[in-house]
Amino acid sequence: MAKDRLREVLEEWEAVIGLEVHTELTTLATKMFCGCPVEFGGEPNTRVCPVCLGLPGALPVPNEAAIEATVLAGLATGCEIAPWSQFHRKNYFYPDMPKNYQISQYDLPFCSDGMVEVDIEADRGGPQRPDRDGDYVTPIGITRIHLEEDTGKMVHVGGSEGRIAGATHSHVDFNRAGTGLMELVTEPDIRTPEEARRFAQKLRLIWLSLGVSDCNMEEGSMRVDANVSVRRRGETAFGTKAEIKNMNSFKSLHDALAHEIVRQVELLEQGGSVVQETRHWDAGAKRTSSLRGKEEAHDYRYFPEPDMVPFEFSAEWVEGVRAKLPELPDARKARFMADYRLPAHDATVLTGDLTLAAFFEAAVTIAGVERAKPISNVILNDLSMLLNAEGISVAETRIVPSMVAELVVLVEDGVISSKQAKEVFAEMAETGDAPGAIVELRGMQQVSDTGAIEAVVDRVIAANPAQVEQYRGGKQGVLGYFVGQVMREMGGQANPTVVNELLREKLDA
Amino acid sequence: MIDLSRLTATQIRDGIADKLFTAREVAEAALGRIEALDGQVHAFNQVTAELAYAAAERIDDAVASGVVLPVLAGVPVALKDNMNLVGTRTTCSAAILEGHESVYDCTAVHRLLEAGALPVGKCNMDEFAFGSSTENSAFGPTRNPWDLDRVPGGSSGGSAAAVAAGMATLTLGSDTGGSIRQPGALTGTVALKPTYGRVSRYGCVAFASSLDQIGPFAKTVEECAVALGAISGKDPMDATSVDRPAEDFTAALHEGVRGLRVGVVTDLLEAEGCSAEVRDSISAAAEVFASLGAEVGEVELPSTAHGLSAYYVIGPAEASSNLARFDGIRYGRRAEEAEDVLDLYMRSRAEGFGPETIRRVMLGTYALSAGYYDAYYGQAQKARTLIKRDFETAFSRFDVLLTPTAPTTAFRIGEKSSDPLSMYLSDIYTIPVNLAGNCAISVPSGLGAETGLPIGLQIIGTHFAEAVVLRAAAAFEAAVGFDPTPPLVREVQG
Numbered sequence A: 001m002a003k004d005r006l007r008e009v010l011e012e013w014e015a016v017i018g019l020e021v022h023t024e025l026t027t028l029a030t031k032m033f034c035g036c037p038v039e040f041g042g043e044p045n046t047r048v049c050p051v052c053l054g055l056p057g058a059l060p061v062p063n064e065a066a067i068e069a070t071v072l073a074g075l076a077t078g079c080e081i082a083p084w085s086q087f088h089r090k091n092y093f094y095p096d097m098p099k100n101y102q103i104s105q106y107d108l109p110f111c112s113d114g115m116v117e118v119d120i121e122a123d124r125g126g127p128q129r130p131d132r133d134g135d136y137v138t139p140i141g142i143t144r145i146h147l148e149e150d151t152g153k154m155v156h157v158g159g160s161e162g163r164i165a166g167a168t169h170s171h172v173d174f175n176r177a178g179t180g181l182m183e184l185v186t187e188p189d190i191r192t193p194e195e196a197r198r199f200a201q202k203l204r205l206i207w208l209s210l211g212v213s214d215c216n217m218e219e220g221s222m223r224v225d226a227n228v229s230v231r232r233r234g235e236t237a238f239g240t241k242a243e244i245k246n247m248n249s250f251k252s253l254h255d256a257l258a259h260e261i262v263r264q265v266e267l268l269e270q271g272g273s274v275v276q277e278t279r280h281w282d283a284g285a286k287r288t289s290s291l292r293g294k295e296e297a298h299d300y301r302y303f304p305e306p307d308m309v310p311f312e313f314s315a316e317w318v319e320g321v322r323a324k325l326p327e328l329p330d331a332r333k334a335r336f337m338a339d340y341r342l343p344a345h346d347a348t349v350l351t352g353d354l355t356l357a358a359f360f361e362a363a364v365t366i367a368g369v370e371r372a373k374p375i376s377n378v379i380l381n382d383l384s385m386l387l388n389a390e391g392i393s394v395a396e397t398r399i400v401p402s403m404v405a406e407l408v409v410l411v412e413d414g415v416i417s418s419k420q421a422k423e424v425f426a427e428m429a430e431t432g433d434a435p436g437a438i439v440e441l442r443g444m445q446q447v448s449d450t451g452a453i454e455a456v457v458d459r460v461i462a463a464n465p466a467q468v469e470q471y472r473g474g475k476q477g478v479l480g481y482f483v484g485q486v487m488r489e490m491g492g493q494a495n496p497t498v499v500n501e502l503l504r505e506k507l508d509a
Numbered sequence B: 001m002i003d004l005s006r007l008t009a010t011q012i013r014d015g016i017a018d019k020l021f022t023a024r025e026v027a028e029a030a031l032g033r034i035e036a037l038d039g040q041v042h043a044f045n046q047v048t049a050e051l052a053y054a055a056a057e058r059i060d061d062a063v064a065s066g067v068v069l070p071v072l073a074g075v076p077v078a079l080k081d082n083m084n085l086v087g088t089r090t091t092c093s094a095a096i097l098e099g100h101e102s103v104y105d106c107t108a109v110h111r112l113l114e115a116g117a118l119p120v121g122k123c124n125m126d127e128f129a130f131g132s133s134t135e136n137s138a139f140g141p142t143r144n145p146w147d148l149d150r151v152p153g154g155s156s157g158g159s160a161a162a163v164a165a166g167m168a169t170l171t172l173g174s175d176t177g178g179s180i181r182q183p184g185a186l187t188g189t190v191a192l193k194p195t196y197g198r199v200s201r202y203g204c205v206a207f208a209s210s211l212d213q214i215g216p217f218a219k220t221v222e223e224c225a226v227a228l229g230a231i232s233g234k235d236p237m238d239a240t241s242v243d244r245p246a247e248d249f250t251a252a253l254h255e256g257v258r259g260l261r262v263g264v265v266t267d268l269l270e271a272e273g274c275s276a277e278v279r280d281s282i283s284a285a286a287e288v289f290a291s292l293g294a295e296v297g298e299v300e301l302p303s304t305a306h307g308l309s310a311y312y313v314i315g316p317a318e319a320s321s322n323l324a325r326f327d328g329i330r331y332g333r334r335a336e337e338a339e340d341v342l343d344l345y346m347r348s349r350a351e352g353f354g355p356e357t358i359r360r361v362m363l364g365t366y367a368l369s370a371g372y373y374d375a376y377y378g379q380a381q382k383a384r385t386l387i388k389r390d391f392e393t394a395f396s397r398f399d400v401l402l403t404p405t406a407p408t409t410a411f412r413i414g415e416k417s418s419d420p421l422s423m424y425l426s427d428i429y430t431i432p433v434n435l436a437g438n439c440a441i442s443v444p445s446g447l448g449a450e451t452g453l454p455i456g457l458q459i460i461g462t463h464f465a466e467a468v469v470l471r472a473a474a475a476f477e478a479a480v481g482f483d484p485t486p487p488l489v490r491e492v493q494g
Helices: A002-012 A066-075 A193-211 A250-270 A315-322 A328-338 A344-351 A354-367 A369-390 A401-412 A418-431 A435-441 A448-464 A465-474 A480-490 A496-508 B011-015 B023-041 B050-065 B107-114 B158-164 B181-187 B221-232 B278-293 B302-325 B341-352 B355-368 B374-399 B420-429 B432-436 B466-480 B486-491
Strands: A011-024 A090-091 A101-104 A110-118 A136-149 A153-157 A167-173 A180-186 A221-234 A244-247 A279-283 A287-290 B045-049 B076-078 B118-123 B171-174 B191-195 B214-216 B261-265 B295-298 B400-406 B438-447 B454-461
Touching: A002 A250, A011 B420, A066 A136, A066 A180, A066 A193, A066 A315, A066 A418, A090 B302, A101 A136, A101 A401, A110 A193, A110 B023, A180 B076, A193 A221, A193 A250, A193 A328, A221 A250, A244 A250, A244 B107, A250 A279, A250 A287, A250 B295, A328 A344, A328 A354, A328 B261, A344 A369, A354 A401, A369 A401, A369 A418, A401 A418, A401 A435, A418 A435, A448 A480, A448 A496, A465 A480, A465 A496, A480 A496, A480 B438, A496 B295, B011 B023, B011 B050, B011 B221, B023 B045, B023 B050, B023 B076, B023 B118, B023 B486, B045 B158, B045 B181, B050 B118, B076 B158, B107 B171, B107 B221, B118 B158, B158 B171, B158 B181, B171 B221, B181 B191, B181 B438, B181 B454, B191 B221, B191 B466, B214 B221, B221 B438, B221 B466, B261 B278, B261 B374, B261 B466, B278 B295, B278 B438, B278 B454, B278 B466, B302 B355, B302 B374, B302 B420, B302 B432, B374 B432, B400 B466, B420 B432, B454 B466
Parallel strands: A244 A279, B076 B118, B076 B171, B261 B295, B261 B400
Antiparallel strands: A011 A180, A011 A221, A090 A101, A110 A136, A136 A180, A153 A167, A221 A244, A279 A287, B045 B118, B171 B214, B191 B214, B191 B438, B400 B454, B438 B454
16 A cells, blocks of 8 residues: 555645654763763673662762763754753653663753754655645754663563563663663654655764764664654644654654554544554554553653752853864755755765765765766765665775776776776676776776777778668668677777767768 | 770771770770670661771781871771661661662762771661651661660661760761751760762662761761761762862861851741750750850741751652662562562562651652642742751851750650651751751750750751861860760660
8 A cells, every 4th residue: 555545645634743763872982870881782781880770879970971962963953052951850660760760851951942954855755745846845843852861671571572462571681771862852843754754864864973873773772753643634733643663764664654644544534533642663564553551641750850960051161062063964965066066866865874975075085076976976876786785885895985986087088988887896896906907907998099990990881881871871870780890899998989970970971 | 895985086096006906906896885785776787797807907907017097997887777888788777678788889988988997887777767766667676875765866866876875986877857967966976967969979878869968976076077077078979969179177176166156046946846955955055155255146047947848748759769769670679479560569669668668658759740749849849949048048147057956855666656747847957957958967965954865956057067067066065065975885884
């Protein structure tokens, strides 16, 4: 069903989506309130101490680097930074929480009222909404960004799929407990699954640019939950929302929302009503199901965390953090379009991946700005194809920027044809040899020497009088035949431009 | 045999340094006194003879090698059982933590031991520090060495009784609403609650984080000054500990109170339940200060009338959250045969918490609940702000303030245990000081004319004015000449 059905229901219905994005501050050296190292994996309960285990008498001490990272994230998403802020305790019992309260923030988050613009490209994923046509940019409001501590991880044994239902017992690993966790909440500004996906991808790119997290959705260092409701187009009141969890990839986010929107619309069209609840996305079965247990109406009994003093951020301090902001995705895209004269699509794709962008800029530095577009082509076509086919990252290939730069120069200088360049690229991916060396070793240098080509051209024309007759009789297409013959005689190394020119010259004479 | 109860901490240290006796002999004397009296007093949950002897050996080795001894070298100390020390059990006198082994050291304890002290044991307390009599202990009450039928006060009653009975020279307690000062008053010991932030709370099991503070008990003001110097100072493990330059609290101790502005808090004397002998002790104390050359005046702290109510919202609110970790999952007592995780929580807590703990957790949970937060917690915080302002105003006119420490002398075991409200009133003079974060000391002012039991004078100072408070207390102590030896101890002294 999916896409077509979604498009269909969105003709009459509008989806209202807000996201909650939790990001672990994985690049910090230590956890949020203690000195334990932040690392993924490890033997269970080896990266713990009295503080993150919540032992009797232990106290939290805030990690200033985590606060600075959160403020940096706020500044990068256009947020206001609170001049005065504090932590609160969120009280609830769960075995993955050592203290049975989570140190979080309540009414005084570090950052609020931001905005991120999202680009939607019509030919990639489509607009999905009848009120927009073609490519469009849509602003997504950021309600707040706050900082809290992550919980431990539970492993349920004896039930199905490791879920708590039916489990006979459970293990808890506190290695992750107390890791700094940044929670961003958006305004309900998102209208389609595609906008949600693009927003999440954009946010990930911003976080990666800032270096605050590795944003690994599979490992859970970036987790996106969605609140979604539907209403008939033209209505202004919100419908009843459901919260969707367990979306471990951008594709899951998109698909889960698409399914949930269709589910809600069908429910309403059949005279039913949406229940406010938390639903679990099952990527395998492609459906959401109601999640019971933890989500009964909770009273978290928030109150100011008395183990820490409130924070006051001076304007000078905030400006000091702002000065540390690196180039952000929007600015980088604009710069790629302006400085390298790249089309919007190229700039979007290249700046959409920090390693590709860095690869591109390194290659351009070597080959020269005037060769930016052909370099972009090689990256977006040959390199991307390789990465997708192999399912690997740039770092895992044998290709480095200097190779792409050299390859593009070889084509631009007419040493090899662009068709040959594809072969050279494949070989350098295979061997890690420099393109120049490959061309030399395989004798692929293109012959552009007019004299040498002219001799072959003359021979081919003399040997094919019938075809000459056809061409001169108006069948211009026969030219391709002559080109093929010449190239064959020259082992494919003749410069095709020169061959074409000489053939025309002789045949039209 | 050395009679420890006649020696101060400094005399012990100097005696060891001068080779009059060894640290091991001091440890033996303290442990001997515990052996002789603790069967009757029950000040200790655990006696740590091995730790004491090991520490004594290090001191005696230092003496042998001619190293300069630290300030508390060879001084027997005991700790309230809510402070972690590796090699001991930290139970908070609660069934849910029975047998709980410490895996790390409380900062204040660590500092005390770094100063050369010998840890002789862990002292009984009201469960999780909830109480004013040490009757709320899962391991049975502590008795007052002055009268074994009476309570030693609480919640640090074991620490107070241990000093009063000469079983330790110095002890540490924790004070959330009076839990050091009130038992100090009831046992005739000197008891100091430092300014909030002066001493690290790291490793002391929290009751109410915004109010808790660790402090010392001793027989003399000077010993409290030495102990405070040893345990205070910024701790990177406690974000609420304050970074201040190190102070020698003994330096100006004996410079007297001439010209010191002393304010007698008059409205608190009208409080419900204040006995005549206690009220009389305050006018006597005022005369003592006047005779020593202080400028004595009167002051009112009207907002402190709301102190008790505010405290019984804020304290339980924070406690309900601090005690949530005791759930039977990771450590401590776990209930058998639970149906599921919720049942495990409920059974473990129902079995492991005593009635007063359950009362406070429920009070606090209620006060923080949606719809009640503003009416209770919010209002209590406003009252707290007003009380702070009252103190600020008073301290603009006076250097120190005088009140009784407790409204009565030691009451009988069982006398108030069925009436929580009358028990709560025991801390009516001490609670406002915690709410404002000030420092205060309880120093014995004599035996009550009617009861013949010790009465304590509370001397309150503004934030970080411990040096002034200690100086006033030392002058008062010298003028009063109180003998801190209970009859029980006189018997064993022979």
